[in-house]
Amino acid sequence: MPDPSPCIYLDNAATSFPKPPEVGETMLRMIREISLSPGRSAHRFSLAASRVIFEARERVADFFGCPDSSRVVFTSNVTEALNVGIFGLLQTGAHVLTTGMEHNSVMRPLRYLEKTRGVILTILPTDPTGGIDPDDIPKHLKAKTRLIIINHVSNVTGAVADLAAIGARKGGALLMVDAAQSAGVFPLDMEAFGIDFLAFTGHKGLFGPTGTGGFLLRQGLVLPPLTMGGTGSNSELEEQPQLMPDCFESGTPNTVGIGGLAAGLECIQKIGRETIRLREASLTRTLLEGLSRIQGVTVYGPIPGETRGSAVSLTMVGKSVTDLAFLLDRNFGIMARAGLHCAPAAHRSITTFPQGTLRLSPGFFNTEGDIRSVLAALEQINATR
Numbered sequence: 222m223p224d225p226s227p228c229i230y231l232d233n234a235a236t237s238f239p240k241p242p243e244v245g246e247t248m249l250r251m252i253r254e255i256s257l258s259p260g261r262s263a264h265r266f267s268l269a270a271s272r273v274i275f276e277a278r279e280r281v282a283d284f285f286g287c288p289d290s291s292r293v294v295f296t297s298n299v300t301e302a303l304n305v306g307i308f309g310l311l312q313t314g315a316h317v318l319t320t321g322m323e324h325n326s327v328m329r330p331l332r333y334l335e336k337t338r339g340v341i342l343t344i345l346p347t348d349p350t351g352g353i354d355p356d357d358i359p360k361h362l363k364a365k366t367r368l369i370i371i372n373h374v375s376n377v378t379g380a381v382a383d384l385a386a387i388g389a390r391k392g393g394a395l396l397m398v399d400a401a402q403s404a405g406v407f408p409l410d411m412e413a414f415g416i417d418f419l420a421f422t423g424h425k426g427l428f429g430p431t432g433t434g435g436f437l438l439r440q441g442l443v444l445p446p447l448t449m450g451g452t453g454s455n456s457e458l459e460e461q462p463q464l465m466p467d468c469f470e471s472g473t474p475n476t477v478g479i480g481g482l483a484a485g486l487e488c489i490q491k492i493g494r495e496t497i498r499l500r501e502a503s504l505t506r507t508l509l510e511g512l513s514r515i516q517g518v519t520v521y522g523p524i525p526g527e528t529r530g531s532a533v534s535l536t537m538v539g540k541s542v543t544d545l546a547f548l549l550d551r552n553f554g555i556m557a558r559a560g561l562h563c564a565p566a567a568h569r570s571i572t573t574f575p576q577g578t579l580r581l582s583p584g585f586f587n588t589e590g591d592i593r594s595v596l597a598a599l600e601q602i603n604a605t606r
């Protein structure tokens with residue numbers, strides 16, 4: 222276990238910490254009190270596990286504006302969810318439109334399919350903050366455009382894509398959204414934004430545990446699964462059932478994790494998603510304003526006052542970003558992340574490739590005091606360079 226001395230956690234874009242107590246309590250209760258194999262047996266423990274999963278599905282559907290909870294599929298993270306969608310929807314020679322701000326969970330499968338299936342990629346240019354112009358989308362649509370893939374909120378700069386505007390310009394293509402950084406914080410409504418495939422991860426803004434995530438599939442959209450096997454349904458068949466969501470959920474699921482995810486979502490609904498967004502926005506604004514007063518620090522991303530996520534990327538003259546992260550941790554007990562944040566494309570777009578940036582990402586449970594501490598620490602480090 223790491224040193225338990227006081228620390229300030231500013232790496233919420235990697236995974237949120239701490240989690241609301243209800244998340245851990247729910248998971249502990251589940252592992253102690255019920256067997257965790259849902260939909261397999263007919264005894265009361267298995268039925269209790271099935272109920273946990275069913276209620277979690279209902280909660281997720283409701284949260285993301287999806288009218289039918291059978292269109293919610295649980296996976297082990299957003300990476301798996303995106304892979305199901307990308308491999309399932311892009312056949313040989315298909316055209317895909319994406320942005321220069323995508324995470325490797327999008328770029329790596331796309332680059333693979335470019336080589337193996339002749340998939341054609343168009344990467345939309347971004348402005349220096351990592352923003353894209355929705356009006357660029359129709360200019361790049363082709364008859365063969367199957368998919369538009371958009372990172373809703375950048376994990377590097379915090380830039381926010383205008384999903385409603387993008388959805389209105391998608392033409393005959395399908396819209397896939399990587400909501401890793403936005404789910405639980407920014408409004409996300411499948412129907413209102415015209416989203417066909419919404420991929421989320423459980424362990425960031427949704428306050429769930431690692432190993433949880435999923436996707437929501439628009440009604441009527443059909444694609445093949447990536448994995449096949451036992452689903453607990455149609456067991457007489459040696460072929461994968463077509464039934465939603467079973468066809469995508471082969472193997473015993475992470476029942477405890479999904480229970481924890483549902484508990485996280487319930488907390489968000491009690492606090493209010495907009496309350497969370499406003500609090501994070503206020504902490505981020507304080508951080509940005511303070512950083513703008515430290516000479517030698519360059520911040521990448523939308524300026525204070527603009528709508529943005531809480532991921533704040535910076536560099537400091539005369540200090541490598543890895544040194545910065547190391548000094549913050551060792552000397553000040555402040556946890557941040559340095560490097561490329563699994564998004565080399567984004568760093569190429571904002572010209573910070575290959576060294577990357579130091580990323581500070583406040584979350585709902587941080588305080589203004591935490592922000593003052595990191596600003597003071599950076600000032601001190603800056604003074605010694």
Ligand SMILES: Cc1ncc(COP(=O)(O)O)c(C=O)c1O
Pocket residue numbers: 234235298299300301324326372374375376399401402422423434563
């Ligand atoms: C924008 C974005 N997409 C995808 C991912 C991958 O998330 P996970 O590791 O939970 O699959 C992340 C995580 O950092 C992210 O920030």
